[in-house]
Amino acid sequence: MIREWTRGLAALSLLLIGTAGAWAGNGVVVYQSDFGQKDGAVSAMRGVAIGVDRDLKLFDLTHEIPAYNIWEGAYRLFQTIEYWPADTVFVSVVDPGVGTDRLPIVAKTRDGRYVVTPDNGTLTLVADRFGIDAVRIIDTKKHRLAGSADSATFHGRDVFSYVAAKLAANKVSFEELGESLPPEKLIHIDYKKPAQDGKALVGAIPVLDVQYGNVWSNIDKTLVDKLALKKGDKLKVTILKAGKPVYKGTAPFVDSFGDVPEGKPLLYLNSLLELSIAINMGDFAGKNKVSSGPDWSIRVERP
């Protein structure tokens, strides 16, 4: 019986050692890319991570970032990062510069999440909203999938997923990854900040709520509160492309879609508490030929 106990405890020790790595580093990796999911690229990244540690938990943010669209990658990261637990490791690969001298980095946010990415602007909005505490430049001579040295075009698999897995599984520390880079040296994409302009609010249209055609601005609740709106108050809305009006209209400020009849426009705070315009059960962006990006801006004011 004693012998059986001993055996049991030996097995237990192995079990505890076996799971220790996964627990320490949180073990959660979240992937984003512009790869789509029609081919094997995303699966190869996942396989590399599971090869590092079978107990990692792998999730997707999205792989449908439009090809090469670093700005949209930056936005999706900003949109979701705070909903994941501390210590979660994000991999973001929108990487038109793969194989050039753009830096492969890992950034640590002020609230303790990690982003593994090429340094190409992907961190712009996360840095502005949540803050970056420290950055390491990945030493790809040391930290790279074994046998991948001849491959120059798929760092998502050979470097980023591999390093993220090691970090999440606690098999390498942040500090061991490579030299430090001052966070203020990260590449930053310029964009229009939201502001009050007399009695109006102005801001950018960083992104669309693509599935429904809702138009999201970056005018946040703090600014909106300055208009002291009551539910149902109407606002004049102008949407501009390169400074030229594309849409002019009026819409009530309400809580949600069902507060206006089907087919009617509404202004509301979206799920990030930023001012947005939509049509209840309709496609505002499609109907009014509105899109998003650096060229697009929005202006709202009382009539």
Add this chain to the structure above:
Amino acid sequence: MIREWTRGLAALSLLLIGTAGAWAGNGVVVYQSDFGQKDGAVSAMRGVAIGVDRDLKLFDLTHEIPAYNIWEGAYRLFQTIEYWPADTVFVSVVDPGVGTDRLPIVAKTRDGRYVVTPDNGTLTLVADRFGIDAVRIIDTKKHRLAGSADSATFHGRDVFSYVAAKLAANKVSFEELGESLPPEKLIHIDYKKPAQDGKALVGAIPVLDVQYGNVWSNIDKTLVDKLALKKGDKLKVTILKAGKPVYKGTAPFVDSFGDVPEGKPLLYLNSLLELSIAINMGDFAGKNKVSSGPDWSIRVERP
């Protein structure tokens, strides 16, 4: 040695306590929505759940329900729910009424699975086929992601995923979620039931097998058996939209696609054992301009 055993057992106890939550509630959450996967919405839902319990197992049913199409959400849930183990928690968010007074609920099916969803008809087919034992109205004052009170448009993240995760991780009981709602008060979408009409069988076309263009009816095996068909027997098929014939033809009743030559039509029992019509290696729905939904019906009979 004794001291080492004690330590080992202390560690064991922690391990057992640590995993207890996950085991008790099954720990499996399956998501469905009309969000698509191009943006961060699905990822935010997943992050909230992993924040509740890192050991949850998260899966997707689909996020490609056409926008606002509650009926199709109801069908996909009906199509797949029985293939998941008892105690699995489903989240279904096709929610055009988000932010209005439609009820956020959790339903418990007769065979012990859970569905977290707005009460808007999503449960129609699961209720009819599998039965609902009990329903709770989620008390969103108590059960809601901390800090999300100002957000009115994303209950998928702030309420449904959060509550599903707590339930699956055994951190809240079904009964604690809120007041009871009698299952017969759930919103129910009206649809044509399958029936025998003289020597013919008639039914609805609830959905297409979209990837291939196969047309699925709701005429089940029990009804089909009444025709006492032998493999290869030919049937006259009429497909109608709003009562007007869109397709008339004849097809043999066989086991599977390869039982007819490429390009030829066939009748067969689909993976839910319901009568369907397809073209071997072809797109029946596309070729014959057939679609699905409340307007569409089908009639089959011996020639």
Add this chain to the structure above:
Amino acid sequence: MIREWTRGLAALSLLLIGTAGAWAGNGVVVYQSDFGQKDGAVSAMRGVAIGVDRDLKLFDLTHEIPAYNIWEGAYRLFQTIEYWPADTVFVSVVDPGVGTDRLPIVAKTRDGRYVVTPDNGTLTLVADRFGIDAVRIIDTKKHRLAGSADSATFHGRDVFSYVAAKLAANKVSFEELGESLPPEKLIHIDYKKPAQDGKALVGAIPVLDVQYGNVWSNIDKTLVDKLALKKGDKLKVTILKAGKPVYKGTAPFVDSFGDVPEGKPLLYLNSLLELSIAINMGDFAGKNKVSSGPDWSIRVERP
């Protein structure tokens, strides 16, 4: 105290027994199909596997193989299989012959991975590159989801996912699955092998890097090395469909996209170290109307 230890050890034994299955067979299942993810088919497969063992780790290769395109399924498997750990079980269901007498099989690769699939050519490229050690024909009388005998059209759910889960969870051994089939009897799809032709290299275009429009050949690094190219050396490229030139041009051989200006063509070794042609930040295939498959070939030589 002794009593508590005994209890602890009893619990431990249960724990060890409980997890034993998952550990032994690696517990990782990777799915590929042409089902898309708009309906419930993939979810039903996942549910069946989790019903076999809740601790399995399920991943996707892709479900966007074009309908019935066995060749592309073969390629995606070849492209990714080596990045997953030994003992991983793959399920590949591109199965136009479902319900006919095509064989349901499990193949074991030389390096110890498993593929569960209909025998229809899906294993062509994995067999040629990595080697198949042994094949078993699944005895579907014995190994099939309980209650699924009346369903003839969804072996992905009823047979392949079910068997893969049992194998990955160590609940059935490879040898128990059914009779042995000599690997050389597997169905093999014919394709053009890469070769040297005088001073030129010729090969097939098995697939496109669809997301970006890059064109991948099967001319591997070993062959390319024979041209003794230096970075920047220019090559004449001819792409042919059914032997007729579709594209003629010249491009430099470089490491990666950023080595040429935006909008310019480049030749490079792709992530599988096979010669490819692309446009930096552009869509080579779209612009030049190039596609992939048995009809397409490529020829490169020094000017």
